[in-house]
Amino acid sequence: MQKPTIPKGTRDFTPQEMANRNYIFNTIKDVFQLYGFQQIETPAMENLSTLMGKYGEEGDKLLFKILNSGDFISGASDNELLDRNSSKLTNKFSEKGLRYDLTVPFARFVVQHQNEISFPFKRYQMQPVWRADRPQKGRYREFYQCDVDVVGSNSLLNELELIQIVDEVYRRLKINVCLKLNNRKILSGIAEIIGEAEKITDITVAIDKMDKIGLEKVNEEIASKGIAAEAIAKLQPILKLSGTNSEKLIQLKSVLAESEIGQKGISELETIFELCEAMKVQTKIELDLTLARGLNYYTGAIFEVKALDVEIGSITGGGRYDNLTGVFGLDGVSGVGISFGADRIYDVLNQLALYPETSAEQTQILFVSFGEKELLYCLPWLSSLRAQKINSEVYPESTKMKKQMTYADNKRIPFVAIVGETEMNADKVMLKNMKTGEQALVSMDELLEKMKFYR
């Protein structure tokens, strides 16, 4: 028989791995809740009409589509089948797809539930998303995103709070990061003053590659998009911008003096920097004009977080989008949000071995016994421990002690309670510390007292 496998780009997670992953999810979740965000979930699958056209042409290709149930082929005529046009046939065969991110389903959610939501709506969502991408380093076809967004508020205080959340999450996870900040309005201003406003997407996609391919290649790519040489020349001082954040802003102010939207972007950034300083955000924040990000719906701030000690690409990203719900028929709702890439954070933590030594999930005490009578004797002890929220279990069969001890060892259970006739007669258990090897006869009260530090 063929050995079973899982689809490419997907992974199984063992109990040990899940303990590590839950450490990440719980850390992120705790911080989200600390800032007043509430959790929602949306279905794994959405109607394709909700998903299609929201991520550009590339994105549509990367959507996993779900075959219609039943006789899906009846949806297409003979001529359409003979045509062999896959993209047209896809529409006939499939009307649902797996979600590609959490932002678009969230926009759909806001529109659909607009009358039940009170704004500003602060929500978080931690669920897997799927992309039919070719897997490679730090890239999976199924991965988790942890999104926090505020919709229905234009205040830059939201940007501040998101930055504070980034600051707090990575402080707790002990990952050194740099937060890169940009503003779409500045990018628009740049495109405007060089007279290529309608080419903004091409320009931003190209300059996004700056630290990867260098200035020269970026210029080549921009030129290849049909942008005039003089416009490219005008762009140079901006691409070569250097110095501290405030020095960069001063330079930008003069370069973008003629652009109203550019000035707006600069003042937004100034406000954000001031707020961060006032609130003593520890994370290094860097104004980075080459940060453009792929998704075109950002209209204000753009964030990206990079791990400093690991080469892995961005581990968190986001920004402000003024009219995301517009595509679903609800105008005038502004949102700002960020997404933590849990799987990349997991890779970073794995490489740096930054997990806490003991997991809150592990069993703290295992009862080892010698027979049926002893097994039954253990049960009330377990109930008492569990009532005190101490993770505990009993080895459910009376096999050799070696096997039971090995079991405890493999699960890294720190304490074992040995129960034989002697212990039963004394109404006690033999409590053994697996690390030191020390053991002592203890009563129920003594046991609960000792174990209460291991909740």
Added chain:
RNA sequence: GUGGUUGUAGCUCAGUUGGUUAGAGCGUCGGUUUGUGGUUCCGAAAGUCGCGGGUUCGAGCCCCGUCUCCCACCCCA
């Protein structure tokens, strides 16, 4: 979607110019006077050599296809 790369036991890998029943370490399981694990010693199970085809008297090894892994591009968490 394009290009490159990898595949032998649960895991990490040996395997000679093509030549008998394909090996090791780790892990697993069992035993080492049946009330003591993580460190000893002994033993066992475990592989259609990714899959399919071809060349050959003979293929883990050579050729073709395919899938998979990883890497780069595109794009992106």
